[in-house]
Amino acid sequence: MQSSAALEYDYSVAKLYMWTAVIFGIVGMTIGVLIASQLAFPELNYLMGEYGTFSRLRPLHTNVIIYGFTISGIMASFYYSAQRVLKVSLAELPFINALAKFQFLAYLVAATFLVISLAMGITASKEYAQMEWPLDILIVVYWVIWGINMFAMIGARREKALYISMWYYIACFLGVAMLYLFNNMEVPTYFFSGGLGHWYHSVSMYAGTNDALVQWWWGHNAVAFVFTVPIIAMIYYFLPKESGQAVYSYKLSLLSFWGLMFVYLWAGGHHLLWSTVPDWMQTMGSVFSVVLILPSWGSAINMLLTMKGEWNQLTENPLIKFMVLASTFYMLSTLEGPIQAVKSVNAIAHFTDWIPGHVHDGVLGWVAFMVFAALMHMAPRAFKREIYSKSLLEAQFWIQTTGVVLYFTSMWIAGITQGMMWRAVDEYGNLMYSFIDTVSVLHPYYTIRAIGGLLYLIGVLMFAYNFFMTATAGRKLEQEPQFRSPMA
């Protein structure tokens, strides 16, 4: 990476997404804490009538976090770092810059309608693909505009070789496009019935087992191409930038990238173990899940070794703390996933709280930590101000880390407890527990999980305050910092 003194970059689009990341982060995680508390204290289901039940709020939580918080973080990072690694400023491309702003507008419109429709219970019901067809079209438009912008910027680049982050952004664009289109194939009923019923209602193109197969091909790979691929793009840019260290190994990044691309797609079948999809697909899902450890750990180890000889930065710079812990959680999560994908383990783990536990050590520990670090690295450059408070960042780090640990440990215990109780038989071979016994036993773990989530949310609020103060009241910077972000 060379000095970028010659070019004046335009961060206006990146800044818009930074703010929405903060706002959606607060909203999504507040709902998360509420629904976690509802499982421990069911009276909390009645705060907002029919709109406040766990079941109605849960997709709101997942969608606001995935498409609100995470996509905002990804887009902010993209519109910030793509200019830099391609050596082209958006200020030089006024049309693309305007298109990017229009894309942001489409994003806000889609987000608004998504929240309203989920609150009203208008849903296609497939997990992380709940949007009905009119919203699907809007989202496709949004995504295509992103692709146009990305390739226009690539076309205008001065740096001929694409940096590693760009590989991952391209993969994110293509992967989500392919998966989203196929999974959301649906027939609008209004137009096939001579105008009967609600115009926005649709019916899936696929039925039963086929539908499940396509859905988890999407569900699993949405995790790949939203929660993994672009987040790796972020860490490959922000960790070397913040630490001033070169990426440890080009060959390892190459191996991890192409390995991840090839292997990830096969692993979707592990969501359907012991179901009615053909057995060979289930086995492929299991096998490839285990193989997936290689490219996943490849990226994570590459990041950790980038810090070689500079581990003192871990104690001095909270942003390095966030990113190193993010890589570590990525390793934990990508080892845990394959374990759960082993058929015999899955027989116990599936349908239990171990699964949300696994998801959350990934998203809280890896995705969100990386987004926080990226936002705080960008803030001094985009707002030309010093980070408002280092001690606040330090405190946030420890509070949130405690929160994550409480979250996944309690869910491990809850999941395995419940999985074992469901199958427990007495000496005569009769089931030992009725279902409700296996629910009541979880109360303490649900409580601990809610506390863990609350700690994490407190950290998010501290972050939001810190970010807001940085943007508005941080000490003004004369010159753009080259590596380590200045903080008070």
Added chain:
Amino acid sequence: MFHWLEKNPFLFAVGVFVVIAFAGLVEILPSFTNAARPIKGLKPYTVLELAGKEVYKKDNCIACHSQLIRPFKAETDRYGKYSLSGEYAYDRPFLWGSKRTGPDLHRVGNYRTPDWHANHMWDPKSVVPASIMPAYKHQFKNLADLETAYAEAVTVKKVFNTPYGDDIQPSKAAFEKYYKEKALPEALKIAKAMKNKDVLAMVQQGKIPEIVALIAYLEHLK
């Protein structure tokens, strides 16, 4: 070794696409050529049941309930026969769920009654004292959307050849006829079995609340 590729964004993108599309081609396509066929004797959902399925989707029961009995003794003992692919042939979308905060429902029609469901949805603690499920009282007031469900039946009959009879036709008049002659009597049967006076009165006035459709759907799950 790959430096040339990284300087050629178009070929790079094509390369990525081929690599990620490969698994889908090998894994997904063969299953589609051999699409799930219905098991013998499987009937498509009635319009009332489809409307109930919409209530199931709207209040998002799949957040906590699965519809997939795995082939383990502990599961077949608890829920009944393990699930077969052909049983889902008319499920668009599939509603297997991914989490059992509550029990599986794939064969709930075998061991619960409309009466039980009515009490349970009104106040889960009245039948399962330790339940953490919220009450769904609004389902007793909101009306089920039979017209959209009818539109769905028309659509799947036309597009996917789902075996519906001649009473499913793409016109408002056909819907109104169906509503009066088929849907209402079916709803009345459920309402009577529910032993809830208010609900029964509503159905007798020609209005079908969500709870009646939902119970019709749950009764179909066998």
